[in-house]
Amino acid sequence: MDFINFNRPKIDDKPASGKLLIAEPFLGDPGFSRAVVLLCEHGDEGSVGFILNQATEYTLGDLLPDIYTPELKIYKGGPVQADTLHMLHRLPEELGGIEVAPNVFWGGSYEGLRNLIVSGTYSPDDLHLFLGYSGWAPEQLVNEMKEGSWLVTSMVDKILFDTAPENIWKRSIALLGPDHSYLANMPTDPQLN
Numbered sequence: 001m002d003f004i005n006f007n008r009p010k011i012d013d014k015p016a017s018g019k020l021l022i023a024e025p026f027l028g029d030p031g032f033s034r035a036v037v038l039l040c041e042h043g044d045e046g047s048v049g050f051i052l053n054q055a056t057e058y059t060l061g062d063l064l065p066d067i068y069t070p071e072l073k074i075y076k077g078g079p080v081q082a083d084t085l086h087m088l089h090r091l092p093e094e095l096g097g098i099e100v101a102p103n104v105f106w107g108g109s110y111e112g113l114r115n116l117i118v119s120g121t122y123s124p125d126d127l128h129l130f131l132g133y134s135g136w137a138p139e140q141l142v143n144e145m146k147e148g149s150w151l152v153t154s155m156v157d158k159i160l161f162d163t164a165p166e167n168i169w170k171r172s173i174a175l176l177g178p179d180h181s182y183l184a185n186m187p188t189d190p191q192l193n
Contacts, residue, residue: 018101025186047136049079053168077130101155
């Protein structure tokens with residue numbers, strides 16, 4: 001498999017804002033099977049993140065016809081508040097937002113988004129839109145990690161912006177280094193192994 005040559009961050013065992021959660025190969029929850037989640041908040045109040053690799057059939061034009069564009073696909077951010085729209089981008093000058101990882105910003109201005117689309121001064125590769133989000137109550141994510149459901153590593157912006165959704169899980173596994181490379185080829189059903 002031809003992986004992008006990333007500077008490999010080290011595997012980590014602590015969730016934090018700006019970290020990637022990589023679902024272990026046999027995670028039984030179908031909503032998170034082979035999911036890669038960017039954590040945008042993690043603290044005493046709980047955790048919030050977005051699934052990076054679950055594209056929907058929608059585009060922004062389907063949801064907001066007043067700013068029609070067929071180029072901006074919509075991703076499923078998670079099961080919580082699936083009727084809300086969220087942005088991850090690398091356009092802080094145009095959209096604002098909070099930097100949650102190096103060169104990755106969460107949120108921003110709806111008016112800024114509208115202006116970018118109307119003017120055509122953006123690249124779809126610099127902006128991802130999500131319906132809903134993934135959320136965990138306080139200690140819930142830590143408990144799931146103790147059960148072995150998630151692997152944690154640092155975010156690399158190329159995972160989000162320069163990798164096709166169907167390749168994100170395997171390329172995120174590659175970030176964990178050679179000791180974990182065997183996971184990328186594990187079947188989704190362990191009985192097939």
